[in-house]
Every structure is written in structure tokens, then in C-alpha cells.
Amino acid sequence: MTDFTSVGTQFVQHYYTTFDSNRAALEPLYSDQSMLTFEEQQCLGRAQIIEKLKSLPFQTVKHQIVKCDCQPTVNNGVIVFVTGNLMVDQEQNPLKFAQVFHLAVNPNGQGYYCHNDLFRLNVG
Amino acid sequence: MTDFTSVGTQFVQHYYTTFDSNRAALEPLYSDQSMLTFEEQQCLGRAQIIEKLKSLPFQTVKHQIVKCDCQPTVNNGVIVFVTGNLMVDQEQNPLKFAQVFHLAVNPNGQGYYCHNDLFRLNVG
Numbered sequence: 001m002t003d004f005t006s007v008g009t010q011f012v013q014h015y016y017t018t019f020d021s022n023r024a025a026l027e028p029l030y031s032d033q034s035m036l037t038f039e040e041q042q043c044l045g046r047a048q049i050i051e052k053l054k055s056l057p058f059q060t061v062k063h064q065i066v067k068c069d070c071q072p073t074v075n076n077g078v079i080v081f082v083t084g085n086l087m088v089d090q091e092q093n094p095l096k097f098a099q100v101f102h103l104a105v106n107p108n109g110q111g112y113y114c115h116n117d118l119f120r121l122n123v124g
Numbered sequence: 125m126t127d128f129t130s131v132g133t134q135f136v137q138h139y140y141t142t143f144d145s146n147r148a149a150l151e152p153l154y155s156d157q158s159m160l161t162f163e164e165q166q167c168l169g170r171a172q173i174i175e176k177l178k179s180l181p182f183q184t185v186k187h188q189i190v191k192c193d194c195q196p197t198v199n200n201g202v203i204v205f206v207t208g209n210l211m212v213d214q215e216q217n218p219l220k221f222a223q224v225f226h227l228a229v230n231p232n233g234q235g236y237y238c239h240n241d242l243f244r245l246n247v248g
Binding site: 035040069071072074075077081083096098100104120122 | 159161164191193195196197198199201203205207220222224226228239240242244246
């Protein structure tokens with residue numbers, strides 16, 4: 001059995017390190033079937049998703065993972081649920097965020113891609 | 125194509141209404157393969173899950189949904205990501221929570237059950 005916790009935690013560490021240094025480099029982690037819901041806005045496919053992520057209006061960003069829960073799911077996928085803090089530009093107070101990733105096995109059976117991605121700031 | 129947003133929002137409205145009135149009645153929404161991660165604690169199968177939910181140490185509880193995002197996923201499933209407020213007993217200040225449900229189609233092809241359930245209070 002796959003160690004789903006390792007798969008999930010390694011994915012999110014790689015994801016946020018890449019996000020915080022070069023968002024365009026996240027493209028290989030998505031497929032043309034991937035979906036992103038970012039604060040209500042829906043994007044379909046890696047091109048739209050990367051366009052959205054690149055358009056976010058901050059210069060510097062740092063994600064800090066507070067909790068990361070993983071579960072195996074259907075078709076050998078992994079669901080990863082992260083809560084954390086987001087440091088943006090010169091802002092002193094971190095924003096709280098929560099994000100869900102559904103990692104699906106690549107069509108060639110090797111490794112995972114992000115099939116579902118849902119992001120929310122915890123406000124309201 | 126299934127209207128995944130209706131499926132997800134109707135599920136969570138039913139789920140929280142049931143949770144807030146009679147937690148034991150949530151049992152049919154889970155299967156023997158279902159998983160719950162509740163603040164780090166992992167439960168497998170509907171019996172363990174319901175036991176955990178029934179054991180939660182409050183008398184009255186009310187979930188208020190603030191945001192509910194839905195996405196279709198593999199095998200005609202639906203991922204639902206809820207952020208909201210939790211009113212517990214006489215506590216005046218709501219607790220913020222975030223919860224993820226992965227709804228999978230029942231083996232007979234009719235309706236959905238909750239395959240994955242991950243719950244976090246937004247603290248820390």
C-alpha cells in the first residue's frame with residue numbers, strides 16, 4: 001500500500017516551495033483536466049490555472065503549513081487538506097488559509113498530478 | 125453531466141442539519157470504506173466514525189456554513205470544501221472550522237456516500 005501520508009506531505013512541501021519562488025513552475029503538477037477553485041473563481045486546465053496563479057497581485061509570498069491531513073481515496077488517489085498561514089509582501093500579520101488537493105495517479109501509472117485544488121482564505 | 129454544485133451543497137445542508145439534531149443518524153451517509161480525520165484522529169468505517177462523532181463532548185451544536193466550494197472529480201465523485209462557524213453549547217464566540225468531503229457514487233450507481241471526511245478547527 002502506498003504511504004499516502006508521505007505522498008501528500010511531500011507534495012505540499014514541494015508545491016508551496018515552488019509557489020513561493022516561481023509560480024509558473026507549478027504547471028507540471030496540473031493536467032489539462034485539473035480544476036482550481038480560488039476564492040470562488042473557477043479555472044479548468046493547467047493553462048488557466050497557471051494564468052490565475054501568476055496573476056495574483058503580490059510580489060512576495062510565503063506559505064507556512066500548520067496542519068496537513070492526508071487520506072487515501074478511490075483509484076489510489078490521495079486527498080490532502082492543509083491549514084496554514086500566508087505571509088504576503090510586507091504585511092506583518094499572516095492570513096489564515098485552508099487548501100484541499102486531490103492527487104490522482106498519472107495516466108502512465110507513475111507519480112501523481114493535482115486533479116482538484118480548492119483554496120480559501122479563512123475570513124468571514 | 126451531474127450538477128456537482130447541487131449535489132455538494134444539498135449534501136452538506138443535510139449533513140449539518142442531521143449532525144446538529146441527531147449525530148447517530150449520519151450513519152447511512154458513510155460506508156464501511158469511509159474515512160474520517162477529525163483533528164488528527166483517524167477513523168475507518170461507518171461504525172468507528174459514528175462512535176467518534178457521538179463521543180464529541182458537547183450537548184448542543186450548530187454548524188453555520190460560510191463558504192461551500194464544489195468540484196467534480198474522478199469516477200463521477202464530488203469534492204466539497206466547507207468553511208464555517210461552529211456554535212457549541214453556551215459559548216458566545218463561534219469557532220471557525222473547515223471540512224472536506226469526498227462524495228463517491230454508491231456501488232449501485234444511485235446517489236452518493238461520503239468516502240473521505242476531514243475536519244479541522246482553524247486554530248494555531
